Amino acid sequence: MQYILLLISLGTIFCGPPSDLVDPFQYEYFRIPYNKTMYSGYLEPQDIPDHHFHYIFYPNDKSDAPVILWLNGGPGCSSLTGAMIENGPFVFIGGTPTFEENKYSWAKFAHMLYVETPVGVGFSYKDDGNTTTSDDVTAQNNYYMLLAFYRKFPEYKNNDLYIAGESYAGTYIPTLVNKIIDNSQSNIRIRGMMIGNGCTDAAECTKEAKYFPYYKFQFLANHNFISQKLNDFIEIHKARCQFNNEQFCQDLYQDILTETNLDGSYEYNPYNVYGTCFQPPVETPQGERIPYAKNKFDPFDIIQGHIPPCSDAVGLYHYLRDDEFRQYLNIHPKSDQWAKCQSLNYTKDPRATYYLYPKIMAKGIKILKFSGDVDGVVPITGTIYWIEKLQKELNLPTIQQWRPWFKSNKQNAGNLWEIDGLLFVSVRNAGHMVPADQKEASFIMAHNFIFDVPFPEE
Numbered sequence: 238m239q240y241i242l243l244l245i246s247l248g249t250i251f252c253g254p255p256s257d258l259v260d261p262f263q264y265e266y267f268r269i270p271y272n273k274t275m276y277s278g279y280l281e282p283q284d285i286p287d288h289h290f291h292y293i294f295y296p297n298d299k300s301d302a303p304v305i306l307w308l309n310g311g312p313g314c315s316s317l318t319g320a321m322i323e324n325g326p327f328v329f330i331g332g333t334p335t336f337e338e339n340k341y342s343w344a345k346f347a348h349m350l351y352v353e354t355p356v357g358v359g360f361s362y363k364d365d366g367n368t369t370t371s372d373d374v375t376a377q378n379n380y381y382m383l384l385a386f387y388r389k390f391p392e393y394k395n396n397d398l399y400i401a402g403e404s405y406a407g408t409y410i411p412t413l414v415n416k417i418i419d420n421s422q423s424n425i426r427i428r429g430m431m432i433g434n435g436c437t438d439a440a441e442c443t444k445e446a447k448y449f450p451y452y453k454f455q456f457l458a459n460h461n462f463i464s465q466k467l468n469d470f471i472e473i474h475k476a477r478c479q480f481n482n483e484q485f486c487q488d489l490y491q492d493i494l495t496e497t498n499l500d501g502s503y504e505y506n507p508y509n510v511y512g513t514c515f516q517p518p519v520e521t522p523q524g525e526r527i528p529y530a531k532n533k534f535d536p537f538d539i540i541q542g543h544i545p546p547c548s549d550a551v552g553l554y555h556y557l558r559d560d561e562f563r564q565y566l567n568i569h570p571k572s573d574q575w576a577k578c579q580s581l582n583y584t585k586d587p588r589a590t591y592y593l594y595p596k597i598m599a600k601g602i603k604i605l606k607f608s609g610d611v612d613g614v615v616p617i618t619g620t621i622y623w624i625e626k627l628q629k630e631l632n633l634p635t636i637q638q639w640r641p642w643f644k645s646n647k648q649n650a651g652n653l654w655e656i657d658g659l660l661f662v663s664v665r666n667a668g669h670m671v672p673a674d675q676k677e678a679s680f681i682m683a684h685n686f687i688f689d690v691p692f693p694e695e
Contacts, residue, residue, distance in 0.1 A: 282381035291360035310404025315359035323672035329552030341680035371584035376412035407435020429603030438623035452619030506547035509668025514547035609667030
């Protein structure tokens with residue numbers, strides 16, 4: 238009876254679907270105290286009823302708090318990584334299957350929604366099992382998914398919406414925002430987007446870009462992985478080899494691999510070049526890491542069932558492949574066995590998403606681009622390149638000159654630079670997954686951006 242009364246009271250306070258409410262008496266599964274509400278289930282759009290998007294939702298105590306939709310990248314990687322390793326209310330202690338409370342969770346100032354997208358990723362599924370998709374189809378389906386969220390949780394329709402994520406979410410997010418702009422009749426209160434180490438420019442994450450990924454080489458040179466002599470040679474032949482797969486450029490590429498030992502001869506974490514290279518968890522028999530160099534410096538080409546190189550997945554596989562935990566999260570029997578990343582038949586737009594920024598900026602939608610400064614996958618060098626290009630092409634004034642910003646202990650957290658319509662923030666000693674590596678800094682960054690609070694200057 239006490240259990241039923243508690244569920245009823247929670248359902249009264251939070252108007253979400255009772256069937257998706259996670260059993261509050263099983264929070265002890267996490268072995269940490271947690272007295273907030275949590276939903277887990279499926280968003281099933283009316284326009285594509287054969288698509289079932291798994292979501293986890295952590296409502297904030299303040300009903301008028303903004304909603305943040307968090308998307309991880311890939312394409313093909315699960316947003317539960319964001320929920321359970323990065324900025325959710327409880328996260329794994331690095332390299333272990335043990336949860337701890339995240340005192341820098343973004344759920345402390347926002348309603349946090351994590352969705353596994355496209356279908357075929359994580360616990361999301363399509364009735365016929367076909368996961369063929371593209372940037373444009375994914376954007377349209379994500380728009381339908383968002384409408385399904387508002388049908389399931391109508392009390393949040395008038396809240397400000399921010400869409401955030403990292404990596405290939407640098408494609409998911411602007412294309413979804415573009416769909417929202419083009420469907421203004423839906424009255425979605427989109428206010429901003431926050432993208433970390435995201436694919437934006439054609440020089441970063443397109444098929445042609447990996448022929449000779451100049452900005453990755455520039456990053457490696459800046460961190461002394463490449464000798465000055467070889468770097469000078471790269472600079473001489475940059476114009477010839479960028480976007481070019483001729484034999485000379487392939488040979489130069491191989492020289493770089495040989496000199497840097499990035500041919501798999503030692504453990505190198507491309508997502509954080511000074512970070513730990515985690516071993517694949519024993520819970521996944523096919524959990525082989527993808528040799529970074531053999532995949533042409535492109536961890537975005539995920540091999541079925543494999544784990545991105547050196548990534549921390551121990552806790553995720555320990556829990557998310559456990560039958561009891563699946564039941565706890567209201568996972569449907571049709572959902573596949575969970576994997577951190579899945580291979581999809583996915584077609585990328587060769588334009589990437591750079592071309593969408595003028596349209597999004599013209600609508601007054603706030604933009605935060607943040608970059609962990611030790612990420613070798615989508616390095617800070619490439620991000621600064623395309624922002625400078627955008628500023629020049631649109632003749633945008635500088636609002637804040639490049640300057641440092643600080644955490645609460647007055648330690649340097651990184652640097653920032655603002656042009657009209659876009660704030661760039663670097664995060665010191667963070668890799669590809671900024672909220673995982675620098676939780677306090679990412680909390681300050683997201684909070685201050687959303688609520689227009691100046692970043693600390695000392």
